[in-house]
Amino acid sequence: MRLLKTGRWITVVGLSLLxxxxxxxxxxxxxxxxxxxxxxxxxxHVPAAIWTETGMILVGVASIFYLFLKDPRLDRFAEASAEVxxxxxxxxxxxxxxxxxxIWGTWWTWDARLTLTLLLFLMYVGYLLxxxxxxxxxxxxxxAAVLGISGMCLVPFVHLSVYMFRTLHPQPIxxxxxxxxxxxxxxxxxxxxxxxxxxxxxxxxxxxxxxxxLREQTEPHA
Amino acid sequence: MPENTPxxxxxxxxxxxxxxxxxxxxxRRTLKP
Amino acid sequence: MPDVWRHAWLxxxxxxxxxxxxxxxxxSAVVFTILVLLxxxxxxxxxxxxxxxxxxxxxxxxxxxxAMLALNRAFQLELENQAxxxxxxxxxxxxxxYLGKLMANLVFVATVEGIGLPLFALFFNVSVVPVLxxxxxxxxxxxxxxxxxxxxxxxxxxxxxxxxxxxxxLLLPFMLPPLIWAVLATSALLAGRPLSEVVGWLxxxxxxxxxxxxxxxxxxxxxxxx
Amino acid sequence: MLxxxxxxxxxxxxxxxxxxxxxxxxxxxxxxxxxxxxxxTTLLKVLAGLIxxxxxxxxxxxxxxxxxxxxxxxxxxxxxxxxxxxxxxxSLYDVPRADLERREAxxxxxxxxxxxxxxxxxxxxxxxxxxxxxxRALIHDPRVLLLDEPFTGxxxxxxxxxxxxxxxxxxxxxxxxxxxxxxxxGTELAxxxxxxxxxxxxxxxxxQGRGAAEIADAYRRAVTGA
Numbered sequence: 001m002r003l004l005k006t007g008r009w010i011t012v013v014g015l016s017l018l019x020x021x022x023x024x025x026x027x028x029x030x031x032x033x034x035x036x037x038x039x040x041x042x043x044x045h046v047p048a049a050i051w052t053e054t055g056m057i058l059v060g061v062a063s064i065f066y067l068f069l070k071d072p073r074l075d076r077f078a079e080a081s082a083e084v085x086x087x088x089x090x091x092x093x094x095x096x097x098x099x100x101x102x103i104w105g106t107w108w109t110w111d112a113r114l115t116l117t118l119l120l121f122l123m124y125v126g127y128l129l130x131x132x133x134x135x136x137x138x139x140x141x142x143x144a145a146v147l148g149i150s151g152m153c154l155v156p157f158v159h160l161s162v163y164m165f166r167t168l169h170p171q172p173i174x175x176x177x178x179x180x181x182x183x184x185x186x187x188x189x190x191x192x193x194x195x196x197x198x199x200x201x202x203x204x205x206x207x208x209x210x211x212x213x214l215r216e217q218t219e220p221h222a
Numbered sequence: 223m224p225e226n227t228p229x230x231x232x233x234x235x236x237x238x239x240x241x242x243x244x245x246x247x248x249x250r251r252t253l254k255p
Numbered sequence: 256m257p258d259v260w261r262h263a264w265l266x267x268x269x270x271x272x273x274x275x276x277x278x279x280x281x282x283s284a285v286v287f288t289i290l291v292l293l294x295x296x297x298x299x300x301x302x303x304x305x306x307x308x309x310x311x312x313x314x315x316x317x318x319x320x321x322a323m324l325a326l327n328r329a330f331q332l333e334l335e336n337q338a339x340x341x342x343x344x345x346x347x348x349x350x351x352x353y354l355g356k357l358m359a360n361l362v363f364v365a366t367v368e369g370i371g372l373p374l375f376a377l378f379f380n381v382s383v384v385p386v387l388x389x390x391x392x393x394x395x396x397x398x399x400x401x402x403x404x405x406x407x408x409x410x411x412x413x414x415x416x417x418x419x420x421x422x423x424x425l426l427l428p429f430m431l432p433p434l435i436w437a438v439l440a441t442s443a444l445l446a447g448r449p450l451s452e453v454v455g456w457l458x459x460x461x462x463x464x465x466x467x468x469x470x471x472x473x474x475x476x477x478x479x480x481x
Numbered sequence: 482m483l484x485x486x487x488x489x490x491x492x493x494x495x496x497x498x499x500x501x502x503x504x505x506x507x508x509x510x511x512x513x514x515x516x517x518x519x520x521x522t523t524l525l526k527v528l529a530g531l532i533x534x535x536x537x538x539x540x541x542x543x544x545x546x547x548x549x550x551x552x553x554x555x556x557x558x559x560x561x562x563x564x565x566x567x568x569x570x571x572s573l574y575d576v577p578r579a580d581l582e583r584r585e586a587x588x589x590x591x592x593x594x595x596x597x598x599x600x601x602x603x604x605x606x607x608x609x610x611x612x613x614x615x616x617r618a619l620i621h622d623p624r625v626l627l628l629d630e631p632f633t634g635x636x637x638x639x640x641x642x643x644x645x646x647x648x649x650x651x652x653x654x655x656x657x658x659x660x661x662x663x664x665x666x667g668t669e670l671a672x673x674x675x676x677x678x679x680x681x682x683x684x685x686x687x688x689q690g691r692g693a694a695e696i697a698d699a700y701r702r703a704v705t706g707a
Binding site: 004007008011015018022026035036037038040041044045048087090091094095098099101102200203204207208210211214 | 225226227229230232233234236237238240241242244245248249251252
């Protein structure tokens with residue numbers, strides 16, 4: 001129960017910070033010259049995309065340790081991380097096209113980040129479907145771990161194939177190894193937004209983890 | 223660039239809706255597991 | 256190590272013996288492949304779309320379906336009469352069961368591809384012969400990629416309630432990278448581009464195969480060990 | 482020789498095995514009776530090495546190579562013939578070719594399967610399939626025989642005949658553990674009897690010639706704690 005309370009508190013903090021980031025991004029960050037106001041979607045789109053990918057990697061890492069240690073806590077965390085990762089994936093897949101429409105004139109573009117997130121989203125769907133299809137806890141955890149590890153190992157290959165496929169995406173502004181070509185104010189807002197998404201990720205995962213724990217305690221299987 | 227504004231506003235609303243929606247969903251589910 | 260391969264070959268031989276005795280699965284896969292090729296042929300307005308442009312996609316959609324058919328049935332034999340428990344009881348390493356099943360699936364899919372490729376060349380009069388060598392390399396490498404991951408996943412989905420639906424959903428993201436590289440390589444080959452362009456994709460395909468065959472080799476025991 | 486020492490195992494919160502220990506010498510047949518869900522099959526799977534117990538040790542001289550298993554599922558490939566099945570399972574246990582053929586011929590004749598040898602298992606009756614299951618379990622001449630409710634699905638005459646074959650061909654000189662919830666079926670074969678409830682041996686004693694009725698009575702008393 002204590003876990004649940006902390007989870008809720010972190011989420012409340014996260015949501016209030018979200019409001020702060022909204023205010024900062026909309027009112028206090030300069031409008032980008034070429035893309036205009038639509039560029040502000042960038043502050044939500046990019047952190048969500050980063051966490052969608054990080055979520056999958058965390059599922060993979062937790063799954064590797066689960067196979068060695070067989071500790072149910074890792075399995076619960078993997079499930080929570082997958083669900084929250086999928087949630088952030090939904091954000092990316094909705095804000096992405098909305099951002100793409102005014103800039104490139106089409107709702108869907110096969111650009112690197114969007115395609116990668118679409119694949120991650122499909123992996124999450126598969127992962128949660130597999131968990132849903134197996135009732136026996138031990139078996140479900142092992143199957144989910146196998147899929148989680150495979151999913152994590154696929155991410156680099158998706159990066160390879162997506163970046164090679166003709167990409168419309170403007171060169172990744174921030175993640176370029178050379179100095180990020182984003183003016184200070186915008187970069188600060190992006191960093192702040194990334195912090196907010198991190199807090200939200202932690203808050204959601206904690207609550208989701210506690211929910212699974214509660215569900216296991218209230219109706220232990222026959 | 224006023225005509226881009228509706229896109230930005232929609233995106234912000236959707237993001238907030240998804241995040242708050244999930245928070246409420248979790249809160250209600252944890253009340254009665 | 257030799258034991259693993261010997262046991263794997265025993266298992267693969269058994270699968271193939273059953274497969275080519277009942278022949279229903281292999282025939283239905285081949286007929287299905289022909290059906291897909293025909294549908295593409297009639298679905299295309301010959302004047303508007305040149306065969307060569309569409310050819311790589313047609314080829315790979317057909318081969319993907321053939322692989323999916325084989326993978327859906329991969330562990331069906333083991334589930335009848337709990338033969339899988341029999342295998343687990345035998346002093347056989349779990350990974351050799353995976354290798355055996357992988358080899359059997361590869362032969363099955365290769366047979367369908369062996370029949371599908373000439374038909375594809377015939378129906379779409381695509382000159383395949385000049386680039387046959389590298390093309391077969393691309394096909395072989397991509398197929399190993401699908402089937403390696405597919406065999407691992409079919410071991411898991413085989414025992415769940417809606418196996419036929421679950422396997423494609425799980426497998427789709429894993430098929431895309433090899434598919435993208437294979438389609439790019441095939442279109443370059445069919446368009447008569449120099450071999451140097453294709454080598455990059457071949458290397459990527461090979462890397463994908465090595466990573467996922469090794470991964471599946473070590474992950475498979477986790478799907479059967481309690 | 483078979484040794485089980487302090488075996489514990491649980492699936493989540495359910496205690497399948499709760500500190501089970503016993504040793505069996507060649508020629509001994511232990512019949513384990515208990516309601517469904519008492520952990521009987523888990524015990525067998527742990528002895529066979531299919532499941533790694535949470536605690537305790539199960540040890541069989543000769544390891545997995547020396548274990549034969551007959552369950553209510555025959556663990557055979559329906560599409561293969563009887564001979565092909567025996568040949569396949571024998572080779573998995575690395576039985577040398579010459580021995581394999583000799584043992585195969587010997588088992589087929591002893592179990593009266595000669596005229597069915599080249600028919601596919603699919604075409605055989607349930608009684609015949611159980612006989613093939615015995616042949617399969619003995620093809621590698623195991624020292625330990627594990628029987629998991631082998632009588633299920635057999636009508637009275639087939640069960641009677643199956644028990645006779647088990648007594649003559651199988652149990653002689655081997656360590657046998659039979660697990661069933663039906664007291665009548667298991668008693669004749671047993672040299673020792675054990676009653677199991679909620680993962681624990683409630684009672685274990687030699688049969689000393691007691692008939693099925695007496696054992697059933699003792700079982701009822703022990704299990705219900707009357």
